[in-house]
Each structure stands twice: as structure tokens, then as C-alpha cells.
Amino acid sequence: MSSETIAPKQQGDHWRRLLLLVMGLILIALGVSWQFKLPPFASQLPRENAIMVIAPYRHQGTWVFDDSSAGLVQEPFVAGVPEMIDVIVADIPDADEGFRLIFSAKPFPQYQKKLIWLRGDSGGNYYRFEDSEMEGWICPAMFKYYKTAPQELYVKAEPKG
Secondary structure, three states: OOHHHHHHHHHHHHHHHHHHHHHHHHHHHHHHHHHOOOOOOOOOOOOOOOOEEEOOEEEOOEEEEEEHHHOEEEEEOEOOHHHHHHHHOOOOOOHHHOEEEEEEOOOOOOOOEEEEEEEEEOOEEEEEEOOOOOEEEEOHHHHHOOOOOOOEEEEEEEEOO
């Protein structure tokens, strides 16, 4: 064989190796991004904090909240949850202007209410207060905070600031 017939094959092998190396580096970069929850994965994965805090407020007649780290803006509470919130903020002055809602799937000191999981429905989940029949539907935005619907949720409302 002459050197002219070998050179194009060696050149093609070189480009294939280079392409495989680049693809491997891209896969490694995506794996590292996913593991450390870096963009674009950051807002898609549930958090792993034991206790979380949001700041609901009234907007157009219902309770909503913002959480830029989860990509949520004026996320509304619906289907019974606004009435549940009304109960837990009854003693908070000016709660309509905003309050802190602390929540966790595990009990924490001085939690106010325990919510019991009832059933899944329409991508969300129904919960009820442990000490009453009052129930409400928590929408799929919950999965920004939990991988699966917790069997129990513990909540506490307190004034902002």
C-alpha cells in the first residue's frame, strides 16, 4: 500500500477520536451540572432542605407566593388551601400583605398544623388538617420542593420580618 491510501484513513480516525473525546467531555459536564444542580437543572430538581420558607400574600382575592429559585411567580393556592391558610394566619396582623410560611415533611419545634396526605388528583395532592376535616389540594408546584408527595406536612405561619 502506498502512503497516499493510508493518510485519509488515519485522518478520519483522528477526527472520530476527537469527536468521541468532545462528546465524552460534554457528557461529563452535563453529569457534573446535574449532580451539583447547576443550570439548566437547578430549577427542575426538588430541594433537599429539611425546612423551607415561602412568603404568601393576597393577590386578586387569593393567596399566592413567589419563589424565583423555583421559577414560581404569583403561584396561587386553590381548591380549599386558601381557606386553610385563613385559619393559620387568623392571629397575624396584616397577613394579606404577606407572612412567612414555614413547612417541612418532618415535625419541627412549634409547628402550628399537621397536614395528612389523602390522595393524588390532577397532578397535585389533597391534604387535610390533622385536627379537622378541612382539606385542600396542593398543586404540582409542590414537586419543586419534594420528589414525591410527603405523607405528612408540618406548617407554621408567622409575621414577616
